[in-house]
Amino acid sequence: MQTRVSSSSFISRALSSSSNLNELRRVHALVISLGLDTSDFFSGKLIDKYSQFREPASSLSVFRRVSPAKNVYIWNSIIRAFCKNGLFPKSLEFYGKLRESKVSPDKYTFPSVIKACAGLFDANMGDLVYEQILEMGFESDLYVGNALVDMFARMGLLGRARQVFDEMPVRDLVSWNSLISGYSSHGYYEESLDVYNELRKSWIVPDSFTVSSVLPAFGNLMVVKQGQGLHGFALKSGVNSVVVVNNGLLAMYLKFSRPTDARRVFDEMVVRDSVSYNTIICGYLNLEVHEESVRIFLENLDQFNPDILTASSVLRACGHLRDLRLAKYVHDHVLRAGFVLDTTVENILIDVYGKCGDMTTARDVFKGLECKDTVSWNSIISGYIQNGDLLEAMRLFKLMMMMITEEQADHITYLMLISVSTRLADLKFGQGLHSNVTKCGINFDLSVGNALIDMYAKCGEVGDSLKIFNSMETRDTVTWNTVISACVRFGDFATGLQVTSQMRKSKVVPDMATFLVTLPMCASLAAKRLGKEIHCCLLRFGYESELRIGNALIEMYSKCGCLESSFRVFERMSRRDVVTWTGMIYAYGMYGEGEKALEAFVDMEKSGIVPDSVVFIAIIYACSHSGLVEEGLAGFEKMKTHYKIDPMMEHYACVVDLLSRSQKISKAEEFIQAMPIKPDASIWASLLRACRTSGDMETAERVSRRIIELNPDDPGYSILASNAYAALRKWDKVSLIRKSLNDKLIKKNPGYSWIEICKKVHVFRAGDTSAPQSEAIHKSLEILYSLMAREGYVPDSREVSQNLQEEEEKRRLICGHSERLAIAFGLLNTEPGTPLQVMKNLRVCGDCHEVTKLISKIVGREILVRDANRFHLFKDGTCSCKDRW
């Protein structure tokens, strides 16, 4: 008896202290030799111990040797053994067997069973087990409760987890940790933080589990101050000696976009594991410091074992850096190290090779994938798009749609393909995508909606853009920007303005693109007041130092009649590029300040900016509007010989304009003859305008014929020719041209003018009698005409382009030209002496130019007129353009 007791306690001690499998097997052999292997006590110990050394098979064989009448202790051991080794189905199988036996489970049975349900994400089994627990009344047990909280939390059923937690009669730190971790890992960061703060109010002191579980919440909620506080707590309490905690701190600072703090944590870590390296590599990647990402990897290759996650991060960095060599090296390394590549890594490889421009390899990886998921398809399609092969991207998409798999095109697929249809201006394809997207409800995705708006706009269907926009429930900054830009592109400024004011009333925050689309809109509309407001607004949002914003402001102010403001913006810019200078030169040109434009060009050259072809257009344009013929020609020569820039059609048109404006008609015609490229309608149109002002009707007719022969797309040129024939009284030609225009269903942009008075824009169309104060306007114009007649004014009937029988009727039409209505309206609605500013969408006609000069003299006012081409400042009977319009 004595021997028996002492050998029992000896074996029990030997079992507990065995520290490796071999030792355990020797003790096991001893147990068998002593005939103790059927004993419940030793068998239970052996089952536990074998599971500890990851030998569940041995655990099971021990279990089987125990007599059929097993007690609950043995059952719990085997269920726990399988559970600990991740063999959850086995755990549940033996739990089932236990319930079939006569033995009833105790509270120690359930934590493992619950964990098995959690591990299998088996919510039904979990519910069943929960019911059984409630029947037996074990739910009040701390360990059972903790396991339940954990199970529900893992399954994402945070409401139920919280309920169990709230109903627990006793809670410990594990209960809190399980709930915090559950909230965190499912993205419920606020809740996670709330529970953590509740915990902090209690007497319980957080441990490393708590800290590492709540850290992601701090990182994602960007609560920097509190995050730093938690860091302090981690240092004080000593939990930062745990590597997981440090990894969490590292990740948090990276989420905060504080690489310096992150780096300090990383450098001060005594122990790092591969997660530490992966976290910092991936964090640098997300902060777009890709070089740093790669550097950490290369410099620490001997410090840690890169795993498949390391590889995927580094590969992504390679993609961003377009470093094909390193990508191939890492890929090769991964293959040789024998890592199993899952779909995620393969997808990354497809993306990276695509980004590096190696579509052959990308395609090989793609082909080699046995199970292609949506991301695989998206990645290869995106590769082709990035490499400019839009048609192949389309082809692959069609192939994808034909595949009978569970993988379907998602919002990203559609987003990419909508942009393909946009870039190809393929309306039919775009419409097909739209209907697909509507069928699967993806159209409610904000980005997809935005892409569709853009697609329709760029395919010329602005009406459909607006339809989508109006039907959208949520809109972001991009939505608004896209719609405004659609209106501007289409020339529908009225809607553009309306949408802009709606946007300003909404809570959406403008971004740089907002300003880069609204400023040019103001420029086109010469909406000075709105332009200034937008300028103030962008100052508030801190965009004033942006180069492109400065460039847009210069253009806006110059087109709104504020040359000084343009210059002020120009002066304040810390950085200037060729666009900046071009804007300024063009601005001077518009105001007839040719010398200043030339000076600016010299300054630009001095500042080391290399001129491009556009700046020369501005130069010649400026010279043209200031009568600087020689200087303009010199600029053209300098461009060709000194800067080796081949002139484009626009340059030739500018030179023709330059010569024509100065009435050098024969020179202009010679120049056109000598052009190395075939002159288009714009060239001839320039010449034609000059012919008409100089009265060279012979050339005018010849040139008009040319224009009609060219059959230009822009109806403006045909109308110009038609007007020339009208002046020649060749009405048959006029009606022929008009008819062909009508046949083509082309409608000319009708002429209109507008004026801003008391923060309101008033628009006038030619001959419009429905405009406000129409009666008064006509009356005052009549008075003005009689006053003008005294100055010797005779209306120029050549400017009338339609064959009207009565000279009187022609005069009526002239008097109806829209800018005159706008000017008269301005005179009627402002204090005497106030300067007026009138805008016109077309060029001012010669007769209106004369009339405005006279009006400025008669009423003693400055009248600033901006037409489609430039500014005219009328003052005391003269114009700033010195009649070179």
Place this chain on the structure above:
DNA sequence: CTAGGGTTAG
């Protein structure tokens, strides 16, 4: 019974 790291667009 409780903790951390990876994919596609713009």
